[in-house]
Amino acid sequence: MSTSEIKHKALQLGYLACRVIPANIFDEFSQRLDERVELFPESKELYKPLYSLARSQEGAQSVIVCTKRYNKYKTPDNLSGLIGKSYLFDARVDYSPEHRERAEFDAFLKTLGIGILKGQIPARMAASKAGLGKFGRNNFIYDANHGSYISVESWVIDMKLEYDSVEEAAYLDTCNDGCNRCINSCPTNAMPGSLSMDRGRCVNQLTTWARDIPDEDTMEQLGQWIYGCDVCQDVCPANKYKFTETEEFPLLAEFVEHLSQERLLEMDEDTYVNIINPRFWYAGEDGAWLWRCNALRSMINSGDEKYHGLIKQCCAHEDERVKKTAQWGCRVLGIV
Numbered sequence: 252m253s254t255s256e257i258k259h260k261a262l263q264l265g266y267l268a269c270r271v272i273p274a275n276i277f278d279e280f281s282q283r284l285d286e287r288v289e290l291f292p293e294s295k296e297l298y299k300p301l302y303s304l305a306r307s308q309e310g311a312q313s314v315i316v317c318t319k320r321y322n323k324y325k326t327p328d329n330l331s332g333l334i335g336k337s338y339l340f341d342a343r344v345d346y347s348p349e350h351r352e353r354a355e356f357d358a359f360l361k362t363l364g365i366g367i368l369k370g371q372i373p374a375r376m377a378a379s380k381a382g383l384g385k386f387g388r389n390n391f392i393y394d395a396n397h398g399s400y401i402s403v404e405s406w407v408i409d410m411k412l413e414y415d416s417v418e419e420a421a422y423l424d425t426c427n428d429g430c431n432r433c434i435n436s437c438p439t440n441a442m443p444g445s446l447s448m449d450r451g452r453c454v455n456q457l458t459t460w461a462r463d464i465p466d467e468d469t470m471e472q473l474g475q476w477i478y479g480c481d482v483c484q485d486v487c488p489a490n491k492y493k494f495t496e497t498e499e500f501p502l503l504a505e506f507v508e509h510l511s512q513e514r515l516l517e518m519d520e521d522t523y524v525n526i527i528n529p530r531f532w533y534a535g536e537d538g539a540w541l542w543r544c545n546a547l548r549s550m551i552n553s554g555d556e557k558y559h560g561l562i563k564q565c566c567a568h569e570d571e572r573v574k575k576t577a578q579w580g581c582r583v584l585g586i587v
Contacts, residue, residue, distance in 0.1 A: 254413040257315060260359050264352045266317040267394065267401065270381035270415040274311035274407055280373045281305040287448065294451035297460075301373075308370040308407060313414070315360075315406040316374075316381040318392075319349055322400035322493055324500040327507045333549060334510060335455065335479020338531060340500050342402050347501055353404060366409035374403040382418040388426045388445040389433035389483035398493035399484050425489050433483035439472045442483065454480035458545050459533035464572050467579050475549040477515065477542070478531055506530065512553075515546035516561060544576045551580035559586050 254271050261269035284302055288295050321340040330339065342349035360367060375392045378384050384392040384401070391399035426445065434442045441452035450456050454476050457465055464470065484490055508514065509526055518527065523539040534541045547565055550558035563586050565577035580586070 256363075257360070257412070261315075261317050261356060264356055265348075266319055266352075266356075266404075267397070268383050269315065269317045270383055271412045272314050272316065272377065272381050272414055272417055274314050274372075275307045276380060276417055277305040277307070277373055277376060279305075280376055283446075287450070290443075290447065291449040291451065294449055297450045297456065304371055304373045308368050310366075310409045311368055311370070311407050312411045313408050314372060314377055314381075315408060315412075316377045316383060317356075317404045318378060318383050318394060318401045319352075319404060320397040320401050321349075322397050323495055323498045324503075325496040325498065326494075327503065330507065330510055332475055332481075333477045333512075335476075335481050336400070336494075337402065338479045339503060341530075342404070344501075344530065349402075357406075360406065360408065364410075368407040368409060370407055372405055372407060374405055376420070377405050378403045379420045380417050381415060385421045385423050386426075386446060387423050387433065387487060387489065388431065389442065389487065390446055390448055391484060393423055393489055396493075398490035399487065400490065400493055423489050425487075430488060432486045432488065436482050436486045438474055438476075438480070438482055439469060454482070458541075459531075461541055464544055464576055470548050470576070470579060471552065471583070473548060474552050477510075477512070477545040477549050478533075512546040512550045512558070513561065515542050516550070516565070518542070540570050540572055543570070543573050547573060547576050547580065551576075551583060554584070559584065562586060 257271065258269040281302055284298050288298050319342060321337065321342070324340045326336060326339065341347070344350060357367060378392045379386060384394045387393055387399060392401065392403060393399045394401055434444065438454055439452045439457070441449045454473055457469070457473060458476055458478050458480070509522070518539065520539060523542065524536065527542060528534070528536060528538065547562065551562060562577050562580045562584070565573055566581060568574045568577060
């Protein structure tokens with residue numbers, strides 16, 4: 252069995268590229284986290300769980316790193332600017348082609364006698380060290396043909412293989428030329444510099460993992476984003492013309508009706524538990540309130556008068572967080 256066999260199988264399954272690196276090379280990730288905690292002490296608790304990604308797992312010998320593109324899928328017009336594209340085209344959804352391809356790759360590795368460990372590693376750093384892409388100032392990994400619209404998949408395994416050279420982290424050429432569009436365009440000013448991020452201020456964090464509504468200034472900055480954010484990627488010159496949109500993501504067309512602001516705001520618990528959360532799971536089983544607040548805030552920040560009746564109605568909502576969001580919206584929009 253050789254590394255070349257593994258790479259050949261990965262490419263055969265549709266991965267863009269595949270490299271193999273040692274498993275014990277991620278100490279740098281802890282150092283990066285230390286820097287962020289020092290810069291953003293208010294977000295310390297959000298960074299704590301990430302330290303485990305840098306610790307080498309017992310029995311870990313190698314890491315197989317692959318990249319896969321999602322820039323081929325069509326974004327529904329009514330969800331553009333509302334739901335992050337990486338979540339719309341999530342490779343982890345069990346009916347996606349990408350999920351099936353990963354399962355087949357897993358099975359292939361096992362036929363070679365390779366044991367796959369369950370732990371995780373810092374995926375973007377792994378891709379960088381494996382030479383599969385360069386970092387943008389916005390913390391995303393880019394390749395030359397698909398920009399940052401790629402996903403990184405990795406396998407921590409219990410076998411030593413022939414390794415590719417381990418690369419030093421490198422910036423995109425456009426970043427080296429002094430471009431700061433991503434930093435300047437961040438809606439919540441969460442990126443004060445290159446490869447830096449106040450996780451507690453990131454739109455993605457605030458719309459998917461939050462445990463309470465943010466302050467009123469932040470609610471305004473969040474704009475119409477309901478789940479995730481694409482701003483720092485979409486403004487990047489290196490991503491220009493990189494989203495080809497030639498294919499339909501499986502079952503997304505049937506799912507779109509559930510993701511309108513109105514439907515999300517008015518959904519019942521059964522709809523959330525059985526339809527929304529299994530597909531977009533970061534908010535958790537008790538996260539219906541967050542989706543409702545996000546949908547309501549999206550309506551408010553749209554400024555569209557057609558939502559005024561719903562916003563006013565929510566000022567008497569049974570959930571205090573939805574109620575506060577609606578009351579803020581009424582003040583902002585002058586709804587009486």
